[in-house]
Amino acid sequence: MEATSTINLQAMTQSEVAHVDRHNNRENDHYSNDQIVADDLELNTYISMHDENALLERQYGSYLDDRNKKLEHDYDVGKISTQQYTSRKQNVQEYINGANGSKQKKAYTDAVMTVGSVDMLPEMLDQMGFAYQVDKVGKGKDEHNRYTLIDPIQRKKWSSFWADVYGKTANDIDVSMDGLSVISLSVHMDEGGMPHGHLNAINEGVTASGKPSTTLNSALKKAYGNKDGRLNLKQFRVDYDQRLIENFNAVAKDYGYDIKLSLVRTGKTGHKSMKDYKTGKKHEEDVKRQQDAQQAQLDMREKQLLQSETEFEYEKIGQEEEYDQRMKQVKRRERDNAERESKLNMREQELNRRELEQQYAEQKVREFADMAGIPNNHGDNVFDTIIKYMRNIKNALLFRNRHRIQERKNDIVRSVKNQSSAHIDPKNASRSNLKSIKHNDNNLEL
Incomplete structure (x- = not known):
């Protein structure tokens, strides 16, 4: 059959x-x-x-x-x-x-x-x-x-x-x-x-x-x-x-x-009548048209899928390139930040070194002040205290030397007055003796 x-x-x-x-x-x-x-x-x-x-x-x-x-x-x-x-x-x-x-x-x-x-x-x-x-x-x-x-x-x-x-x-x-x-x-x-x-x-x-x-x-x-x-x-x-x-x-x-x-x-007559053959032929053509339409849809969808995959790959490549550029920028910023951090660390170390030197110097000055008997309140700056102290010493020495010079002048004047037999001019006597006084002043300690 x-x-x-x-x-x-x-x-x-x-x-x-x-x-x-x-x-x-x-x-x-x-x-x-x-x-x-x-x-x-x-x-x-x-x-x-x-x-x-x-x-x-x-x-x-x-x-x-x-x-x-x-x-x-x-x-x-x-x-x-x-x-x-x-x-x-x-x-x-x-x-x-x-x-x-x-x-x-x-x-x-x-x-x-x-x-x-x-x-x-x-x-x-x-x-x-x-x-x-x-x-x-x-x-x-x-x-x-x-x-x-x-x-x-x-x-x-x-x-x-x-x-x-x-x-x-x-x-x-x-x-x-x-x-x-x-x-x-x-x-x-x-x-x-x-x-x-x-x-x-x-x-x-x-x-x-x-x-x-x-x-x-x-x-x-x-x-x-x-x-x-x-x-x-x-x-x-x-x-x-x-x-x-x-x-x-x-x-x-x-x-x-x-x-x-x-x-x-369908389409081969066999034992079928011509009417059945034509009906079958029409049915086969209808089925073939449907299959061709379905296949065309499949081909179109396959093409769309391939296009979508291609677009996705291009988009992916573009994203990767953008990512590489961003990573380069990030690495460059990290490198710059590292350099800045290194410089800041060096600057901090230098400040710490100077601070230690200053502390050491202040300590030595305090030791000197203590050794010299310089009075110092702990709230005062030790350097200002020493400078004031040295100025006071200088002023005291100058005052003492001036006092000695004046006393020497007075001694010379009295000596001249006492030497009346020599008839020496007091002005000349004072000038010659003043030279020796000035010479002696050079030997004074300031």
């Missing part, structure tokens, strides 16, 4: 994934999809494959630890401010959810896996031996037949069969697809179309510089290596659309169902 097989990939943020999870787990109160059948909710399956936080830590933990350590070093050496440090330091959740002003990152991929179409479902159920009834679902132009299984045991087998088909494919992607790690799988059996699986995965690509990347484009590039993201997506579709068909056949064989599918791409 020919059948189509598709895996549609959609990059998502964590908040978008949370919204999809609420839908997948049927946790919403109302749904716009009027083809959901409440009675078949029990047939849905949820499979947990990996711990989400562990995958995020494996992808981003080491990178953020190194980046935060560098921030701490830059902060410790004064290269960045406290505000810059606190705004740039991030844990994994803050990094992918756009904390501190950055945008949320599409670090997740939601993949919708579908085998076949609702038109081929009656033939498939008949060939596999399931009993069903035909119901109408949808409204208006969207109304179509829905084939509802009626046997409880067969209903459980039908649910288990598709859980194994999509679970096997999810495991293949998780193990073999380098660039994607699967968190969980939800298999929906309660909608109007074919049973399908929602796969939630972490993007694990890298940038050109080797840093962890959040984009789906980088995850596919890590797996296939093409620079053109469209080639990587095309190769993924070639590999895993076929893998879906192979897994369907393998699980059908394990269950003992006599059915085997072969992959047919």
